[in-house]
Amino acid sequence: xxxxxxxxxxxxxxxxxxxxxxxxxxxxxxxxxxxxxxxxxxxxxxxxxxxxxxxxxxxxxxxxxxxxxxxxxxxxxxxxxxxxxxxxxxxxxxxxxxxxxxxxxxxxxxxxxxxxxxxxxxxxxxxxxxxxxxxxxxxxxxxxxxxxxxxxxxxxxxxxxxxxxxxxxxxxxxxxxxxxxxxxxxxx
Amino acid sequence: xxxxxxxxxxxxxxxxxxxxxxxxxxxxxxxxxxxxxxxxxxxxxxxxxxxxxxxxxxxxxxxxxxxxxxxxxxxxxxxxxxxxxxxxxxxxxxxxxxxxxxxxxxxxxxxxxxxxxxxxxxxxxxxxxxxxxxxxxxxxxxxxxxxxxxxxxxxxxxxxxxxxxxxxxxxxxxxxxxxxxxxxxxxxxxxxxxxxxxxxxxxxxxxxxxxxxxxxxxxxxxxxxxxxxxxxxxxxxxxxxxxxxxxxxxxxxxxxxxxxxxxxxxxxxxxxxxxxxxxxxxxxxxxxxxxxxxxxxxxxxxxxxxxxxxxxxxxxxxxxxxxxxxxxxxxxxxxxxxxxxxxxxxxxxxxxxxxxxxxxxxxxxxxxxxxxxxxxxxxxxxxxxxxxxxxxxxxxxxxxxxxxxxxxxxxxxxxxxxxxxxxxxxxxxxxxxxxxxxxxxxxxxxxxxxxxxxxxxxxxxxxxxxxxxxxxxxxxxxxxxxxxxxxxxxxxxxxxxxxxxxx
Numbered sequence: 001x002x003x004x005x006x007x008x009x010x011x012x013x014x015x016x017x018x019x020x021x022x023x024x025x026x027x028x029x030x031x032x033x034x035x036x037x038x039x040x041x042x043x044x045x046x047x048x049x050x051x052x053x054x055x056x057x058x059x060x061x062x063x064x065x066x067x068x069x070x071x072x073x074x075x076x077x078x079x080x081x082x083x084x085x086x087x088x089x090x091x092x093x094x095x096x097x098x099x100x101x102x103x104x105x106x107x108x109x110x111x112x113x114x115x116x117x118x119x120x121x122x123x124x125x126x127x128x129x130x131x132x133x134x135x136x137x138x139x140x141x142x143x144x145x146x147x148x149x150x151x152x153x154x155x156x157x158x159x160x161x162x163x164x165x166x167x168x169x170x171x172x173x174x175x176x177x178x179x180x181x182x183x184x185x186x187x188x
Numbered sequence: 189x190x191x192x193x194x195x196x197x198x199x200x201x202x203x204x205x206x207x208x209x210x211x212x213x214x215x216x217x218x219x220x221x222x223x224x225x226x227x228x229x230x231x232x233x234x235x236x237x238x239x240x241x242x243x244x245x246x247x248x249x250x251x252x253x254x255x256x257x258x259x260x261x262x263x264x265x266x267x268x269x270x271x272x273x274x275x276x277x278x279x280x281x282x283x284x285x286x287x288x289x290x291x292x293x294x295x296x297x298x299x300x301x302x303x304x305x306x307x308x309x310x311x312x313x314x315x316x317x318x319x320x321x322x323x324x325x326x327x328x329x330x331x332x333x334x335x336x337x338x339x340x341x342x343x344x345x346x347x348x349x350x351x352x353x354x355x356x357x358x359x360x361x362x363x364x365x366x367x368x369x370x371x372x373x374x375x376x377x378x379x380x381x382x383x384x385x386x387x388x389x390x391x392x393x394x395x396x397x398x399x400x401x402x403x404x405x406x407x408x409x410x411x412x413x414x415x416x417x418x419x420x421x422x423x424x425x426x427x428x429x430x431x432x433x434x435x436x437x438x439x440x441x442x443x444x445x446x447x448x449x450x451x452x453x454x455x456x457x458x459x460x461x462x463x464x465x466x467x468x469x470x471x472x473x474x475x476x477x478x479x480x481x482x483x484x485x486x487x488x489x490x491x492x493x494x495x496x497x498x499x500x501x502x503x504x505x506x507x508x509x510x511x512x513x514x515x516x517x518x519x520x521x522x523x524x525x526x527x528x529x530x531x532x533x534x535x536x537x538x539x540x541x542x543x544x545x546x547x548x549x550x551x552x553x554x555x556x557x558x559x560x561x562x563x564x565x566x567x568x569x570x571x572x573x574x575x576x577x578x579x580x581x582x583x584x585x586x587x588x589x590x591x592x593x594x595x596x597x598x599x600x601x602x603x604x605x606x607x608x609x610x611x612x613x614x615x616x617x618x619x620x621x622x623x624x625x626x627x628x629x630x631x632x633x634x635x636x637x638x639x640x641x642x643x644x645x646x647x648x649x650x651x652x653x654x655x656x657x658x659x660x661x662x663x664x665x666x667x668x669x670x671x672x673x674x675x676x677x678x679x680x681x682x683x684x685x686x687x688x689x690x691x
Binding site for chain 2 (some may be wrong): 059063064066083100101106177182
């Protein structure tokens with residue numbers, strides 16, 4: 001274990017991006033998210049993930065945000081275990097009828113101000129499952145959505161870009177929680 | 189096996205069911221098959237509903253001969269298999285909830301997957317109805333002094349799928365866990381009915397996102413069996429490459445996550461890096477990190493990128509360099525071993541009875557692997573071993589994954605070295621009329637079964653059986669007499685699918 005830990009101290013980090021000429025997008029993004037998050041929330045934005053019927057594909061890519069390459073926490077964004085600790089609900093899936101009530105309750109348990117990010121094509125409008133008897137069809141038909149991040153599933157980089165878009169929108173005075181205007185849509 | 193073969197030999201054989209036979213049996217013969225399952229002479233591979241009928245896939249003792257037996261249900265009922273053979277219980281409750289067909293003699297008649305939120309009762313029956321008043325779900329009773337209950341979910345603390353766990357504990361010790369699942373039921377079987385093969389393949393690939401390759405492969409196998417389609421060799425090898433990359437990515441994710449649930453985050457961080465390397469290689473090869481929609485009936489939708497092999501080898505060489513160190517780290521960290529060794533033990537007998545596949549089965553001595561037992565191409569031409577352990581604890585389930593990682597690395601080498609030239613897909617054409625097919629594919633979690641009936645190129649009925657059906661109930665057994673705090677560890681070592689199970 002000592003060897004592995006020591007190596008971790010001496011090796012250059014994997015975290016994207018080491019400023020390379022061909023892959024600067026994430027570097028810019030990193031700087032932007034960092035600045036916006038600090039302005040708005042003083043380096044803290046807590047996210048509660050809710051699977052409302054996804055196939056688990058979106059969860060895998062949301063998980064990837066925590067790995068050494070994307071390292072979400074360096075921006076002050078982190079996942080929390082309870083909606084009561086959360087500023088943002090990140091919701092996946094077409095919202096099954098069996099999860100509708102649980103999603104509502106999770107939303108109600110999240111203190112204001114709060115924002116909802118709907119992740120994936122299913123969360124947008126039910127996607128490929130929209131016609132089913134068991135599906136409500138889209139997160140916005142159950143709770144107000146501030147941002148859609150499309151994709152099946154969206155790549156981790158798209159998720160990062162989406163969170164940036166939310167932060168910028170909020171910094172520009174966009175209303176939080178129960179927004180009456182149309183949700184911002186981020187198309188990757 | 190003779191008895192089962194006799195029963196089936198006397199039954200009415202259905203034409204056009206491939207590659208294994210399907211026979212329609214009498215209620216008496218149906219009960220006799222259930223008796224063979226209960227006696228341990230055969231393994232239940234699947235049990236699913238149809239309009240006015242129920243089908244059961246059984247596998248002989250050698251783990252090879254598969255038969256599908258069907259019973260017609262003119263009276264809306266059928267003799268319960270679960271009454272004799274417990275692994276069938278949840279499957280029968282599902283048939284009752286979705287199709288309204290009643291298993292006669294079943295001890296547990298509570299609904300399954302139907303949590304009382306649908307606008308329709310028995311949605312897949314010939315005549316769906318408005319739901320009536322549903323009484324509150326009755327969890328199994330527990331009696332004794334000093335017991336308390338801990339309800340968990342459906343929304344869990346991590347970034348994971350939803351489900352409900354009802355723990356009964358005596359102090360710190362779990363005396364009973366009861367699962368209630370169905371929260372992510374999307375109605376996939378109803379969406380399959382009437383869908384084109386293309387649409388149905390997409391649905392199959394979104395039944396359990398972590399196994400999208402395995403599901404697409406099982407579905408393709410079923411279609412190709414039904415329609416007698418021969419897949420080009422290059423496509424077979426590319427499919428196997430995708431399947432092994434999926435297995436590698438998921439096993440690294442699991443090994444890290446299990447250690448993380450024992451608060452050993454170092455392993456988690458390092459395994460996460462290797463997982464990401466594989467996903468990036470997959471993306472470079474096939475244009476999608478999870479390789480969704482890349483396997484299609486008839487072949488594959490996309491050839492490997494020209495530098496794909498090189499990208500995969502790049503990821504593999506990093507893994508080969510790092511893996512021995514990680515294994516050593518896992519094996520030599522006493523505090524971690526203290527959590528995983530002898531925790532969440534599943535007996536060999538339970539694993540055999542339930543026909544549990546994947547690392548859950550193989551950590552408790554069950555050798556079944558669809559890549560070996562039903563050696564579909566190209567696995568019939570590749571060299572690999574199926575690692576078997578017998579301890580049945582969390583540690584054994586970690587080690588099976590580690591050994592499978594090593595096997596998959598060797599398989600990827602062979603696949604890349606032998607990748608044939610030629611076409612990657614053939615057109616899918618169908619004669620007029622009905623055809624039926626059954627397909628198996630070995631996912632990282634175990635064997636995925638796909639069964640379907642086609643009318644020309646339309647799906648009439650398609651059933652997908654996740655390996656988790658026969659693993660979830662064993663988790664209830666594994667946690668008994670363990671402490672509540674070890675549940676996340678046990679649960680992650682199983683890593684059952686919610687979406688694949690809930691359909």
